[in-house]
Amino acid sequence: MRSRREFLVLAAGTVASPVIANASARQRRIGWLTAQQPGSLTSYLEAMRQGLAEQRLVEGQNLEILYRYGNDDMARMPELARDLIAAGAELLVVQGAAIPQVIHLNLPVPIIFVTSADPIAAGFARSLTEPIGNCTGVTFMGFEFLGKRLELLKEIMPVLNYVTVLGNPFHPGSEIELTSSESAGRRLGIAVDFIATPTRDSLEAARATLARTRPNAISLLPDGFAMAYRRTIMEIAGELRIPITSGWPAFAQAGALCTYGPRLPLIYRRVAHFVARILNGTRAADLPVERPSQFELVLNQATARSFNLAFSRAILARADEVIE
Amino acid sequence: MNRSIVWILALPRRVLGSFRRHLSVQVAAAIIGVAALVLGAAGGWSLHLFASAQMTAIASMHQLQATTAAASIQRFVDDIETHLRSLIGPSWTSTSEDDRRVDAVRILRALPAVSTLRLVDPQGREQLRVSRLGPDIAGSGTDLSQTEAYKAARQQGRHVGAVYFLDGSEPYVTIHVGGASDRRGSVVADVNLKLISDTIAAIRIGDAGRAFLVDSQGRLISHPDISLVLRRTEVASLRHVQAALGRSPSGEEGNLVAGQDLEGGSVLSAHALLPSLGWSVITELPRAEALAPVNTAVRLSMATLLGGLLAAVACGALIARAMLRPIETLTVGAAKIGAGDLDHRIAVSGANELAQLGDRFNDMAASLQAERDTLEEKVRLRTRELALANQAKSRFLASASHDLRQPLHALSLFVDELRARPTGERRARLNDNLSDAVGRLNDMFDAILDVSRIEAGSIRPQILRFPLAPLLAALHAIFSPAAAAKGLRLSIDDSAAWVESDKSLLQRILQNLVANAVRYTVTGDVRLVCSEADGQLTIAVIDTGPGISPDLQSEIFHEFFRASTPGQSGERGLGLGLFIVDNYAKLLGHPVSLRSEPDSGSCFELCVPTVPAAAENPLSRPSQRQPASAPRVQ
Numbered sequence: 001m002r003s004r005r006e007f008l009v010l011a012a013g014t015v016a017s018p019v020i021a022n023a024s025a026r027q028r029r030i031g032w033l034t035a036q037q038p039g040s041l042t043s044y045l046e047a048m049r050q051g052l053a054e055q056r057l058v059e060g061q062n063l064e065i066l067y068r069y070g071n072d073d074m075a076r077m078p079e080l081a082r083d084l085i086a087a088g089a090e091l092l093v094v095q096g097a098a099i100p101q102v103i104h105l106n107l108p109v110p111i112i113f114v115t116s117a118d119p120i121a122a123g124f125a126r127s128l129t130e131p132i133g134n135c136t137g138v139t140f141m142g143f144e145f146l147g148k149r150l151e152l153l154k155e156i157m158p159v160l161n162y163v164t165v166l167g168n169p170f171h172p173g174s175e176i177e178l179t180s181s182e183s184a185g186r187r188l189g190i191a192v193d194f195i196a197t198p199t200r201d202s203l204e205a206a207r208a209t210l211a212r213t214r215p216n217a218i219s220l221l222p223d224g225f226a227m228a229y230r231r232t233i234m235e236i237a238g239e240l241r242i243p244i245t246s247g248w249p250a251f252a253q254a255g256a257l258c259t260y261g262p263r264l265p266l267i268y269r270r271v272a273h274f275v276a277r278i279l280n281g282t283r284a285a286d287l288p289v290e291r292p293s294q295f296e297l298v299l300n301q302a303t304a305r306s307f308n309l310a311f312s313r314a315i316l317a318r319a320d321e322v323i324e
Numbered sequence: 325m326n327r328s329i330v331w332i333l334a335l336p337r338r339v340l341g342s343f344r345r346h347l348s349v350q351v352a353a354a355i356i357g358v359a360a361l362v363l364g365a366a367g368g369w370s371l372h373l374f375a376s377a378q379m380t381a382i383a384s385m386h387q388l389q390a391t392t393a394a395a396s397i398q399r400f401v402d403d404i405e406t407h408l409r410s411l412i413g414p415s416w417t418s419t420s421e422d423d424r425r426v427d428a429v430r431i432l433r434a435l436p437a438v439s440t441l442r443l444v445d446p447q448g449r450e451q452l453r454v455s456r457l458g459p460d461i462a463g464s465g466t467d468l469s470q471t472e473a474y475k476a477a478r479q480q481g482r483h484v485g486a487v488y489f490l491d492g493s494e495p496y497v498t499i500h501v502g503g504a505s506d507r508r509g510s511v512v513a514d515v516n517l518k519l520i521s522d523t524i525a526a527i528r529i530g531d532a533g534r535a536f537l538v539d540s541q542g543r544l545i546s547h548p549d550i551s552l553v554l555r556r557t558e559v560a561s562l563r564h565v566q567a568a569l570g571r572s573p574s575g576e577e578g579n580l581v582a583g584q585d586l587e588g589g590s591v592l593s594a595h596a597l598l599p600s601l602g603w604s605v606i607t608e609l610p611r612a613e614a615l616a617p618v619n620t621a622v623r624l625s626m627a628t629l630l631g632g633l634l635a636a637v638a639c640g641a642l643i644a645r646a647m648l649r650p651i652e653t654l655t656v657g658a659a660k661i662g663a664g665d666l667d668h669r670i671a672v673s674g675a676n677e678l679a680q681l682g683d684r685f686n687d688m689a690a691s692l693q694a695e696r697d698t699l700e701e702k703v704r705l706r707t708r709e710l711a712l713a714n715q716a717k718s719r720f721l722a723s724a725s726h727d728l729r730q731p732l733h734a735l736s737l738f739v740d741e742l743r744a745r746p747t748g749e750r751r752a753r754l755n756d757n758l759s760d761a762v763g764r765l766n767d768m769f770d771a772i773l774d775v776s777r778i779e780a781g782s783i784r785p786q787i788l789r790f791p792l793a794p795l796l797a798a799l800h801a802i803f804s805p806a807a808a809a810k811g812l813r814l815s816i817d818d819s820a821a822w823v824e825s826d827k828s829l830l831q832r833i834l835q836n837l838v839a840n841a842v843r844y845t846v847t848g849d850v851r852l853v854c855s856e857a858d859g860q861l862t863i864a865v866i867d868t869g870p871g872i873s874p875d876l877q878s879e880i881f882h883e884f885f886r887a888s889t890p891g892q893s894g895e896r897g898l899g900l901g902l903f904i905v906d907n908y909a910k911l912l913g914h915p916v917s918l919r920s921e922p923d924s925g926s927c928f929e930l931c932v933p934t935v936p937a938a939a940e941n942p943l944s945r946p947s948q949r950q951p952a953s954a955p956r957v958q
Binding site: 127128129141144145147148151184187277286287288290291293294295297313314317318319320 | 427518554556
């Protein structure tokens, strides 16, 4: 009886499986659009590919990802977006500074944005549950972390009273971030200023400025640009002996004193989840904008030592990872 | 045109009718019907049992899954509470502010779901706040002592607030953990319930089933599809959520709640309450999946039923064929035999009733054939007899006409002589001759008349009791002249016996016997001997004539039989004498027997019943028919 039932199920499966195989064998195509240069986003993309693989969307097998890089040229974003759609992308994953350039174009495909800005303040959504138009996405909540990073830095360096925020001005919501940093600084008794670093060349200008202003620390806005030039930035800071704090563990591994921010793999897993949901027919507007819910604090003990700093018990208790 | 339409319309009924008439169809239909009934009943019953058992199993399993899911959610909250409780030392003052901060930060890191942690001193004032995103604040002194949550936590050790949605999206809950002691502080934690989704998503309900969590108002707290929670999807109106909120039990008596999920699909649902939180875990399993084993069983039963029916059809057809073939053979064979083909034999193999029936048919045909053969033989014999009788009659007519012509011829000669005026002497002789010839003619006609009366069956014997003596005397008187003329000695016994018979018929019998004896005996004597014994009188007529050969003895009593050798006188009778004897003896019931051998004479014996002599008996009057006085020669 039992084996017969199994046989029937198997037989039914044999009939049905080619259909399923066909369905899954269908090649899906999505577009990836960023204003950055290709090298800056490798780790993001890897995290997203892993997330997609978890959703049974494997690049090269049943998924084709079309990559478009703006190479810091914002004006090309709409053209590249249309180019992706013309190439058959069923949806666009748009990162960072490219988002405001394409989100109001009323493109015929859904957009998943990946932003560190406040999506409401940046105009991508009326509320977390109401993204505008045919889009949804995730936010890294970069602005919220600025204050927290200053607070943590102040705990590590109690003498801290002047911090320079280094970042890309095309980063959407930069103003809010700056405002947030300033208000946090006021609360903590720290003066905050801002150096825009839109290009590779501006970094050299920043070096000169920093050498002149000599802040107690640098708060590096974590984005693709910073990621791409993290070694240069570390080099400049090391040279000037200014400790750096930022958002992602990669910066701590590169020599930042500490980083505090969301767990990126989890966020990219959510991006992949959105991709899978939208490819399966869910309306983008039905997917609320998601914020990270898990964060990590990474400390670099070696950097601390080089600055003759010691992490307090409370800071160590808070740390998720301490790099020796 | 119309007729053909009517014919076509009547066709199905006609075909059906012809089917109904066929025994094979009836037998097959009966077998199939019984098989279908048995299979259907058995299949239906076992299916019913299986389905109920399966439903109970599904419901129990489902309920168990819901309970397990509830337990894992409870563990999630309990785990948080345990960690929070570790922050409350035996007394608030036993730990330094710095230690408290380190501990709080450690706990914050250990509990990813907690976004903010507040330590409250025994007086209910907030002394420390650590947060993942917001600022850490020490010694704010915010007074919580008057809040309901704080009071409840002090009384019950724990208070879990109502679920709220941060920025209208993420579900949060605030947990107060405290103690009754005045020296102990308490902890307040804001918990992001979005992190329960991993726990909820990890719960496997069948293949396509899922579990989700609602609070006491039916608001969605956690769901494998977190987007539904973040969008604050309304689920409270769903039937199975209502059932869960109504606290109506599920899983009891194998009952699941039938409802529709958010996509409108039919689902079966179980639920389990987390009593301390007021939340409910609700499971959904697509109805189709839940009932798949039952449906499989139904399909299997159907297949079995169909297979059984096909087998029954095949079986019915085979049995009908096996049964019908001998019956057809029998029908055809019986029809052939009925049509007269008695040589036909029905061949039905086997030893069953049908084969026996075939054998009976064969036996019947055989006996019919034998009967017919006998009948044919009888007909042939009868025909031959008739032909012989006809021949004899023709011969008789020829000889009778010849015999009759003899006296007639003599008469005409005598008449001619009379015309020639003979002399007186001559005339007297002529007169004698004339009466002799007339007497012979009379005898002949009497015999012919007797025979025709016998054949017409018009003779009614008149049985009387009478003395035999007068009859014997008459015989003597009749035959003495003829015997004397031939030189024979005629002796007739005298008898005093009375007999019971028809006088004239008896006289006729004896007269014929004696006449024959006298006619065919050349020399010697003719005797009539009477002997009485046991109430029977045996009258024997014995002669010393040529005798009768044994092969002729049975034929001499037949009509028109005449001995091949005529009497010495050359005269021959008509061949009716013994035929009359035989027939009269049979009419009277007097047995006649013959003993004779060639050259040794013959002896005819007649047995007549005797009766005691009576004096003047009215029945003894002599018969009205007197025997002819003239000697009769036949």
